[in-house]
Amino acid sequence: MHPTVSIKKRLLFLVFISFAVVFGLIIRLLFIQVVKGEEYQKMALPQWTLDVSLNGKRGYIFDRNGKILAENISVNKISVIPKEIPDSKREVVAETLAKVVGVDEKKILEKISNKNLQEVVIAKQVEEEKAKSLLRINIDGVIISEDMKRFYPEGSLASHVLGFTGIDNQGLDGVELVFDNFLRGVPGKFTMPIDALGRKVEEGEEEYFEPFPGYNVILTIDETIQHFTEKALNQAMVHSKPSKGISAIVMDPKTGEILALANRPNFDPNNPFEGSQEEWYRRWRNKAISDSYEPGSVFKTITAAAALEEKVVSLHEQFYCPGYTTVAGHRINCWATHGSEDFVKGVQNSCNVVFVTVGQRLGVERLYKYIRDFGFGKPTGILLPGEAPGLVMPEERVGPVELATNSFGQGIAVTPLQMITAVAAIANGGKLMQPQIVKAVVDAKGKIVKEFKPKVIRRVISEETSATMREILKSVVAEGTGRAGYIEGFDVAGKTGTTEKYMPGKYVASFVGFAPADDPRVIVLVVIDEPNNPETHFGSQLAAPVVKSILEDTLKYLEVQPKGMTTREMVMVPEVRKMKLYEAEKIILERKLDFILQGNGDSVVDQMPKPGALVEENTKIVLYLDEAPNEEVVVPDLKGKSVKEATEILNSLGLKIKIKGTGFAVNQKPEKGTLVKKGEVVEVEFRPREN
Incomplete structure (x- = not known):
């Protein structure tokens, strides 16, 4: 073959190879920039940003x-x-x-x-x-x-x-x-x-x-009621000196909403890790939902309700208590010798003998039906962590002695939350409510994202049985072991409980009370774990006064009117928003009310309390004028105001209140007329009015 032809072939081959390589590079470049461009850009982004x-x-x-x-x-x-x-x-x-x-x-x-x-x-x-x-x-x-x-x-x-x-x-x-x-x-x-070295590019x-x-x-918590509850627990810690602490729950029995929940010991969430690790866990523990205890005589409310619902006992049926009873060869003591008594008196006296007899009439199957229906033995489902289910002995293992002790609240363990939820069902007409701690989740504009409405779990007893139990429990406070829970002017219903632990000399003292008995607005349970009061360990003497304190403050705050007590004339707050100031002043004064001005201007843009609220004569209505209130406000005169009135007036001014005592305001600090910044605390001392 001629040499020239050979050279041409080689050149053509090289050109072909060159074109193939270039074409391949173009295809590869298109693949990288078009097909994989977005993916590689994401991979490169961290390198240049x-x-x-x-x-x-x-x-x-x-x-x-x-x-x-x-x-x-x-x-x-x-x-x-x-x-x-x-x-x-x-x-x-x-x-x-x-x-x-x-x-x-x-x-x-x-x-x-x-x-x-x-x-x-x-x-x-x-x-x-x-x-x-x-x-x-x-x-x-x-x-x-x-x-x-x-x-x-x-x-x-x-x-x-x-x-x-x-x-x-x-x-x-x-x-x-x-x-x-x-x-x-x-x-x-x-x-x-x-840049490539990781340095900031100024021009970028x-x-x-x-x-x-x-x-x-x-x-669902009410800050003011929470203050009442914690104040009462602080006093109880001094009086009872409990080794294991105290729990208290305040609930609306009709809705299951928890208005206050507190424990001692507690902690400051701004500094929760203060102290040793052992102290952390002791203070963090939410005893009200995480600790189980034998409820003792408070549980007798469940047995009594079940017995009346099943009609195995009548109100005036007679019993005899010699101070003990014998079951299957075992002596079961009562805390006292009560002698002859009817069923109502037996509840008032918290007599073990009466409840052993009633429990035997119910039998294991029926008593356990009500134990389950009232919610014992499983968590309530409250939206808080660490809830315990309590402890209920399997039904098949319950013999005559276990049936007897369960009937008066021993041999069964419950949480305070389970106990108050069950008694709330007795108080509210017979409906077991889902305990609620959260009302709603909202966005920044107040729009509801998720709402938690009151929920009926089941009907446990009839309205008739509930009404009968309310009367019986009212008599427990008026005539029986719950006298320390009595509040003048109110019908309080309740039940005491005292349980000896499985260690000699260690007790749990408790009391549950609700009021007004005929139409309950609030129910309170207090559990004192291992009190060290040298004089007593009974729930009637230690826990009942704490419940009384919380109930008394709360009923006044909720403006529940006491019976048989004269009060000032109640007036409905008029609508004065969007009015000229002189028009609003005239209407308020005609209604025998007074007013406080906040801001500058001649038109009312808001008011506190809101229109339609019932208040006493001479109550001061806060009128907000068309300019926003200043950062500094004048402390008003609170003398003679109720806790609720004082709280509303101060909150409307952007001030906080520290409450001391109950009743009506007698002293305050700072004094009226003092100029203070918004957010400051006004300490107000309250005392009952003298008759």
């Missing part, structure tokens, strides 16, 4: 009246971009940061030495002064961004309901934990361009993606 995370603001927690129980305060987060710190300066930066924020220097150095990380967080929830000192030093690569810290303005109030959060603002206990998915916000971020465009706040949670 830096994202600084921004936490979403956690939602608020409110009481049923809109008072803030959990909010946020602005703090700072300290972060470092490792690539922006030269190797020669890492030790100096670590030392400086350690001194300012109080974090171990070696840990900081280890973090900032990892150049593979875009951002490392050095400290969260850093106070403003520390952040300002870092800004003054102005270290390259150190970023100070806004952070949020959970704040509980009322301190330890309702701590076992609210719970607390961790360093990352995540819910760790209480409502904060159960509703964490609703409360936590959606994080945002701050994005800035960086920065982007800000705003974080979104979490939803707000509205509790």
Whole structure:
């Protein structure tokens, strides 16, 4: 073959190969840029951008009246971009940061030495002064961004309901934990361009993606009633000196809504990790729902209701108590020798002999039906963590002695929440209600995201049996063991309980009471675990006065009128919003009311109390004028006001109240006329009026 032809063939082959390679590169380039372009762009994005995370603001927690129980305060987060710190300066930066924020220097150095990380967080929830000192030093690569810290303005109030959060603002206990998915916000971020060495590009465009706040949670708790409850428990701790603490629950028996829940010991959710680890768990424990106890004589309300519903006993049937009874060869003692008594008297006397007899008539099958129907032996389903199911012996293992002891509340373990829920069913007409701790979850504009309405679980007893039980339990307070729960002017119904533990000399004292007996507005249970009062260990003497204190304050706060007591004329608050000031003043004065002005202007934009509320004559109506109230307000004269009136007046002015005593206001601090800033606390002393 001619050499020239051979060379041409080789050239053609090389050209073909070149075209093939170029064509392949073009196809590959199209594949990378078009088909895989978006995917590779996402992979490259972290190499030429830096994202600084921004936490979403956690939602608020409110009481049923809109008072803030959990909010946020602005703090700072300290972060470092490792690539922006030269190797020669890492030790100096670590030392400086350690001194300012109080974090171990070696840990900081280890973090900032990892150049593979875009951002490392050095400290969260850093106070403003520390952040300002870092800004003054102005270290390259150190970023100070806004952070949020959970704040509980009322301190330890309702701590076992609210719970607390961790360093990352995540819910760790209480409502904060159960509703964490609703409360936590959606994080945002701050994005800035960086070069190949990870350094910020000054000319590049920065982007800000705003974080979104979490939803707000509205509790069934009433802050004022919670204050009453905790005040009473503080007094009981001094009087009873219990080794294992106290629990109290206040509930609306008709709806199952919990108005207050408190335990001792408790904790401050602003500083939940104070003290030793052993102390943490002891203080955090929500005894009202997590601890089971033998209810003793309070459980007799269940046996009595079951017996009346099943018609195995009549009200005036006679019994005889010699101080004990014998069951299957076992002697079961009563706490006293009551002699001849009818059934009602037997309940008043809390007589074990009567209830053993009634329990035997019911039998295991029927008694256990009511034990289950009243909700014992399984959790109530309240939206709080750590609820215990209680302890009910399997029905097949119940013999004659177990039946006898169960009938008067021994050999069965319940939680305080189970017990008050069951007695509430006896009080409210026979319906077992679902205990509620949350009313609703709402967004920032108040729109309901999720609502929790009162829920009837089942009917347990008839309305007729409920009415009969209310009368019997009313007589227990008026004539029987519950006399210490009596409140003048109110029909209080209740039942005492005293149980000896399986350790000699260790008792549980309890009392449950509700009022008014004929139409219950509120029910209260107090359980005192291992009282150390040298004079007594009985629920009638230790727990009943605590329930009385809570009931008395709460009934007055709810403006439940006592029987047979003269009160000032009640007046309906008129509608004066959108009126001129002179028109509003005239109408208010004609109704024998008074007024307080807030703001400047000549038109009324809002008022407190709202139109339609019933108040006593001479009550001061707060009128808000067309300009917003100033940051400073004048402390009003509260003398002679009820707890509810004083609370409403101060809250309407943006002030808080610290309540001492009950009845009507006699002293206050600061004095009337004092100029104070909104949010300050006015301490008000209340005393009953002298007859």
